[in-house]
Amino acid sequence: MSLLVNSNTIGAGAEEARGHSGGGALREIYDVNAQVVSVAVVPGEVYRAKLVAPEIARSARPLQFVNVEVSQGPHPFLRRPFSLSWFSAAEGLIEITWAVVGEGSKIMTQWETGTEVRVLGPLGNGFSLKDIKGEALQNADRPRLWLVGGGTGLLPMYPLAKEAASQGWEVALFYGARSMAQVMDTSRFVKAGCRVIVATEDGTYGSRGRVTDLLEPVIPELGHEDVIVACGPVPMLRSVKNLMALSAAPLYVSLESRMACGTGLCKGCAVRAAGDEEKYYHVCSDGPVFRADQVELGGAP
Amino acid sequence: MGHTDLSLDFAGIKMKNPIAAASGVFGYGEEYSRIGDIRAFGAVSVKGTTLKPRAGNPPPRVAETPAGMLNSIGLENPGAKVAAEEKIPWLRQFGVPIIVNISADTYEEFSELGTIFKDVEGVSALEVNVSCPNVRAGGMAFGLDPRSCYRAAKAVKDAFGGTVIVKLSPNAADITAVARAAVEGGADALSLINTLLGMAIDIRSRKPLLGNITGGLSGPAIKPVALRCVYQVAQAVTVPIMGMGGIRSWEDVVEFMLAGASAVAVGASLLVDPLLPERLTRELAGYCAREGIGNPGELVGAAWR
Numbered sequence: 289m290s291l292l293v294n295s296n297t298i299g300a301g302a303e304e305a306r307g308h309s310g311g312g313a314l315r316e317i318y319d320v321n322a323q324v325v326s327v328a329v330v331p332g333e334v335y336r337a338k339l340v341a342p343e344i345a346r347s348a349r350p351l352q353f354v355n356v357e358v359s360q361g362p363h364p365f366l367r368r369p370f371s372l373s374w375f376s377a378a379e380g381l382i383e384i385t386w387a388v389v390g391e392g393s394k395i396m397t398q399w400e401t402g403t404e405v406r407v408l409g410p411l412g413n414g415f416s417l418k419d420i421k422g423e424a425l426q427n428a429d430r431p432r433l434w435l436v437g438g439g440t441g442l443l444p445m446y447p448l449a450k451e452a453a454s455q456g457w458e459v460a461l462f463y464g465a466r467s468m469a470q471v472m473d474t475s476r477f478v479k480a481g482c483r484v485i486v487a488t489e490d491g492t493y494g495s496r497g498r499v500t501d502l503l504e505p506v507i508p509e510l511g512h513e514d515v516i517v518a519c520g521p522v523p524m525l526r527s528v529k530n531l532m533a534l535s536a537a538p539l540y541v542s543l544e545s546r547m548a549c550g551t552g553l554c555k556g557c558a559v560r561a562a563g564d565e566e567k568y569y570h571v572c573s574d575g576p577v578f579r580a581d582q583v584e585l586g587g588a589p
Numbered sequence: 590m591g592h593t594d595l596s597l598d599f600a601g602i603k604m605k606n607p608i609a610a611a612s613g614v615f616g617y618g619e620e621y622s623r624i625g626d627i628r629a630f631g632a633v634s635v636k637g638t639t640l641k642p643r644a645g646n647p648p649p650r651v652a653e654t655p656a657g658m659l660n661s662i663g664l665e666n667p668g669a670k671v672a673a674e675e676k677i678p679w680l681r682q683f684g685v686p687i688i689v690n691i692s693a694d695t696y697e698e699f700s701e702l703g704t705i706f707k708d709v710e711g712v713s714a715l716e717v718n719v720s721c722p723n724v725r726a727g728g729m730a731f732g733l734d735p736r737s738c739y740r741a742a743k744a745v746k747d748a749f750g751g752t753v754i755v756k757l758s759p760n761a762a763d764i765t766a767v768a769r770a771a772v773e774g775g776a777d778a779l780s781l782i783n784t785l786l787g788m789a790i791d792i793r794s795r796k797p798l799l800g801n802i803t804g805g806l807s808g809p810a811i812k813p814v815a816l817r818c819v820y821q822v823a824q825a826v827t828v829p830i831m832g833m834g835g836i837r838s839w840e841d842v843v844e845f846m847l848a849g850a851s852a853v854a855v856g857a858s859l860l861v862d863p864l865l866p867e868r869l870t871r872e873l874a875g876y877c878a879r880e881g882i883g884n885p886g887e888l889v890g891a892a893w894r
């Protein structure tokens with residue numbers, strides 16, 4: 289299924305409303321030669337870089353990502369997908385934050401101020417409060433947004449937290465990491481007006497346990513005025529989905545998958561549609577954000 | 590420095606430059622239109638299209654490998670009817686020659702596909718995919734054996750009538766024998782190479798990385814194999830060749846032409862560098878101008894002529 293005909297998926301409606309329908313084009317994607325303006329190691333054993341990319345910053349939405357060139361030579365061949373952990377249309381800047389897990393993310397640690405890298409974006413549907421339909425929410429005095437982040441899944445949720453808080457939503461973040469060393473800085477969430485609750489698996493920071501242990505006790509309180517957005521490893525998303533099965537509050541999940549193009553060209557980033565053996569969505573173009581009931585979370589990425 | 594003309598007539602397809610989009614990295618153009626200008630291509634080959642819609646293979650479907658990638662998409666496509674009635678009519682607006690890449694499990698299906706696309710306005714050629722490693726039945730099997738390739742080519746040519754390109758597999762024991770059989774069956778041109786059958790194993794899970802276990806290898810890693818195939822096939826047949834396999838620079842384009850390709854296609858590299866065709870045409874024109882080459886056609890086969 290092409291993203292063009294799939295009006296069920298998030299973001300499609302909003303784009304139509306913007307009137308980008310000529311020639312079948314939805315959003316524009318830019319391949320920019322972006323200059324690194326700052327790069328640093330930040331708490332949680334992750335790197336963070338800001339890049340000049342005005343075209344991308346101008347049209348980006350929360351939970352979108354970019355595909356980053358890590359080498360100009362033939363190897364590593366593919367670009368690497370990274371979420372926008374922050375962006376500013378006014379400043380023309382985007383920010384990505386990454387954990388070093390392999391060859392590509394390691395090469396990126398050699399970036400310095402002034403390094404130029406090709407960045408393709410903004411990619412994916414992203415997620416905005418405008419995408420949430422439901423009368424109860426529209427009429428709610430103080431709608432609540434619950435963010436559930438595991439590991440690097442925390443990163444892409446900041447732009448959404450900021451958007452929601454600035455529009456008068458009550459925002460809470462449940463964040464789980466393995467151990468204190470991996471706990472990322474959540475102060476920007478706090479500054480945005482968001483309540484932050486952290487758990488580590490070994491109890492070295494926050495409470496001991498998993499992020500789902502933080503979520504579980506509040507589930508009975510959740511209703512039509514609440515929205516939950518989860519981003520993290522698939523097993524975590526699966527647990528959240530199971531926990532939320534009987535709740536009236538809508539649950540959205542942001543997925544990762546192996547990708548080549550990141551733009552819908554190759555159909556390489558398939559994720560199985562829930563309850564349909566013969567249907568796939570594509571994480572890069574239909575997602576990365578899906579309603580949890582749309583997708584099968586059985587397999588690992 | 591004389592004026593360089595990049596245009597060519599490729600088996601009746603009027604290409605304004607020799608750079609095409611390879612099948613499977615361009616869909617039917619909709620996604621690409623959000624990123625780049627479709628008019629930059631000399632021709633476009635659309636996603637492998639089958640009679641019935643196909644959902645594709647289970648994920649993961651792509652894996653990076655040294656200087657390349659494996660894919661096991663499994664011919665995810667909306668089927669010939671949707672392609673003919675919606676996708677091609679939309680793509681036609683750009684005025685770029687459209688090559689419809691087709692795949693089938695039987696000769697009868699190939700023939701049916703030929704009949705369906707015969708009447709579709711704006712289809713410049715059919716590209717018969719007898720080389721897809723990612724589907725269990727049929728697919729690559731037709732491209733490994735000269736006799737089956739002959740029958741597949743003939744089935745399409747008889748039904749379609751127009752320009753037929755047969756896309757060859759590097760996995761054949763003797764690619765020149767398959768190439769000759771394709772031409773005997775009625776192929777007006779050949780395209781090569783499709784991907785090489787390969788795999789990757791995840792050492793953590795100790796299991797194959799791709800959901801389909803095996804996949805097709807493409808990208809710069811396969812360029813030497815592709816060049817060798819073009820070099821051999823070009824000397825074995827007289828029909829024009831569209832060369833592909835790892836192309837990512839103007840130097841690669843020139844190499845393929847010297848080996849005997851009249852036109853080339855970009856596959857995996859387009860996924861990494863979507864604006865590649867614009868750069869390749871500009872740089873190829875620059876090279877020709879520097880070398881005093883009026884049309885890159887002069888280069889074709891120079892490595893063995």
Ligand SMILES: Cc1cc2nc3c(=O)[nH]c(=O)nc-3n(C[C@H](O)[C@H](O)[C@H](O)COP(=O)(O)OP(=O)(O)OC[C@H]3O[C@@H](n4cnc5c(N)ncnc54)[C@H](O)[C@@H]3O)c2cc1C
Pocket residue numbers: 353364366367368369370371372385386387388389390391392393394440443444543544545546547576589652653
């Ligand atoms: C939409 C999206 C958003 C992401 N956002 C972030 C982020 O904000 N911060 C962050 O640290 N990581 C993020 N990731 C994961 C990130 O893409 C991988 O960690 C990265 O590609 C690893 O590259 P590597 O070369 O270091 O690893 P290698 O293992 O050497 O990479 C080999 C290949 O596998 C792919 N790959 C490996 N791990 C993953 C993974 N988890 N997901 C997808 N592909 C993978 C690589 O892209 C590459 O093609 C995101 C992934 C996706 C799909």
Ligand SMILES: Cc1cc2nc3c(=O)[nH]c(=O)nc-3n(C[C@H](O)[C@H](O)[C@H](O)COP(=O)(O)O)c2cc1C
Pocket residue numbers: 554556611612613614636637638660662664690718721756782783784806807808809811833834835836854855856857858
């Ligand atoms: C993601 C992907 C999908 C492909 N799908 C098709 C297809 O549907 N039909 C086909 O004939 N070839 C398909 N191919 C093969 C390419 O068209 C090309 O022959 C091959 O990848 C070699 O060129 P490259 O190294 O430039 O990619 C596909 C290749 C890739 C990478």
Ligand code: FES
Pocket residue numbers: 546547548549550551552553554555556557570571572573
């Ligand atoms: S990564 Fe190519 S379609 Fe999603």
